[in-house]
Amino acid sequence: MSDTLFERLGREEGIRNISSDVVDLHLDNPTISARFAASDTTKLKRMVTELFRWS
Numbered sequence: 001m002s003d004t005l006f007e008r009l010g011r012e013e014g015i016r017n018i019s020s021d022v023v024d025l026h027l028d029n030p031t032i033s034a035r036f037a038a039s040d041t042t043k044l045k046r047m048v049t050e051l052f053r054w055s
């Protein structure tokens with residue numbers, strides 16, 4: 001298998017979708033959702049995408 005991890009995750013769009021789902025799952029989890037009460041969801045999704053993109 002010669003595809004890079006970036007490619008296997010679906011490139012930019014795939015990583016953006018994964019990051020969006022990760023953030024949504026955290027926000028939907030009543031145990032931890034209060035942690036994100038003051039978060040700008042759009043910005044948070046963008047930053048998580050950056051984090052995964054460069055990891």
Ligand code: HEM
Pocket residue numbers: 022026029031032035048051
């Ligand atoms: C694939 C990536 C990730 C997975 C699988 C994951 C999974 C989890 C899980 C299982 C929990 C505990 C939920 C519970 O106790 O009910 C958690 C908590 C948490 N996660 Fe993530 N997480 C991921 C990425 C992130 C990222 C990128 C951030 C940063 C924005 C983040 C921030 C947090 C915070 C703040 C908590 C609450 C911690 C606490 O209050 O003790 N997570 N996550």
